[in-house]
Amino acid sequence: MRVSDFDFFLPSDLIAQHPPAERGDSRMLLVDRHTGNSTDAHFRDFPAQLRPGDLLILNNSRVIPARLFARRAGLRTQHNSPAPTGQVEVLLTQPLGNDRWRALVKPGRKVPTGEHLIFEAPENRVEAPVNRVPQVREANLGIRAQARTLLEAKVIESGDFGERTLQFSPTQDFFGALEQLGHMPLPPYIHRSEEDEEEDRTRYQTVYAGANTHGSAAAPTAGLHFTPQVLEQIKARGVQIEYLTLHVGLGTFQPVRVEDLADIRLHEEPYTLPATTAEAIHKAKSEGQRIIAVGTTTTRTLEHIAAINRIEPHSGTTSIFLQPGHRFQLVNALLTNFHLPKSTLLMLVSALAETENQTTTGREKILRAYTHAIEQHYRFFSYGDCMFLS
Known part of the structure; x- marks a missing residue:
């Protein structure tokens, strides 16, 4: 496949320059990964999309003023x-x-x-x-x-x-x-009269970022929607919440400079899988429960540890690139923001939308969902709205 296959036109006025007035006050597009059908919703509806027994895994890395x-x-x-x-x-x-x-x-x-x-x-x-x-x-x-x-x-x-x-x-x-x-490392598509503002110190940081997990040069942005209240609502539904740490690094800032997906090489990023999360993954797999990743960073970490067959507490690095054709071993569903054209993150989401015995490819499903999101004026990228692919 070609990088240009993942291109789309995005009006510049849909690129969110500020977070919503209230954390969690975002729109959410629900996308069925099997059919590609989409439904408009709001992030406050996210807990209702989860089932008792689900395992929700989040990346608790802390963004530094890098x-x-x-x-x-x-x-x-x-x-x-x-x-x-x-x-x-x-x-x-x-x-x-x-x-x-x-x-x-x-x-x-x-x-x-x-x-x-x-x-x-x-x-x-x-x-x-x-x-x-x-x-x-x-x-x-x-x-x-x-x-x-x-x-x-x-x-x-x-x-x-x-x-x-x-x-x-x-x-x-x-x-x-x-x-x-330091200044918060806002992405280059956020254009401000000032490089960053005081609100970015809190809003470009998840509410569950660890006190001792400093290291990310960009926020794991799917987690920016969560509030303590939403996390409590999720737990009340019988969903188990666990965390891992992956420090978001250079790959977030570097554009793809090749045209063939086979030539893409990502930078290594350090991660840590805690014992409680490893145990929860084993339990979910043995009981046939869904594992839901919050963000592409969580997804990459989970699929990496599955690929190396090391679902046990440890630290390491990963440069895994998830593209259409990848068979997901752990992740069943994904909450994620809308990504840049021709980005490896868009390729990852397209890979998860691939299902067996379907005439429509994952790429086609996701680009169709993105077209709908653009028509409905969803906000894109780091401070934008989100998609739940399940």
Whole structure:
């Protein structure tokens, strides 16, 4: 199959630029994966779509303020000197352990291997995130306020398309520093006068993100619809809720650069499968109950652990690419947002819509559902509406 087979036209005014006024106040398209038939609904109807005995699995990874601005150490200036030049943008995309991170750097041509980067917060900015450009001018003085170095990193490896591996100097509270320095890594199709806003700190984060599961460079967006009240309603229906962790990384930001699906290679992303979730999966499979994934990240993790036959507590990495023709071993249904044209996520959803002995392909079913969603003015992408494919 060709990547162009998954293209569709989306009017730009349907790309959600802000979350709905209230979390969970979203529309939901119900799609029968066997027939392709669709029904308009709202996310508040989601608990009613679940059955007693279902197992609902969510990704509890926490999004970090991963978009940072740094300057090259060789361009360091003294206090009250003109503002520094050579500023670079750094997007942390994957934790590698031992204070190392994979990142995208712009402009990459100015940041070779061996370069040192300095991440500073102005003195008058302690608890709140810094402005887009980490420098300020004191009122009526026209001079640069003293900046504090919060993080330092060395580029230890270079890759294509601005990819870099950074070795950060040890710090007592790395994620605390990110909270002061960083911006939420909103996708490039969200166009704002400001890079991010205060509401993004909470709304671009699931309500169930773990306290110690920092690491995602993008939100597992299907989970953004959930509220504590909805989770309680689901439990009240006799549905078991469990979690896994997959840190969303570089693949979210990189476009597909090949035309043949057979040539697609995804970046590895780290995941953790807890013991309680592994046990729940075994129980659901043995009892013939449905396993419902919230989001494509959860789906990829579940199908990866099935492919390697390791449904037990462990951590690892996955680069699994789910495309039409894949036979799903664990996931029976999926709650997901609407995805970009020609994206691997759209291919994944199309794969789940494939059923045996059907004359209509999964791709055709999903593109037909997307056409309906466009005609009915559903909101698309990260802050948009959702689809339940079952």
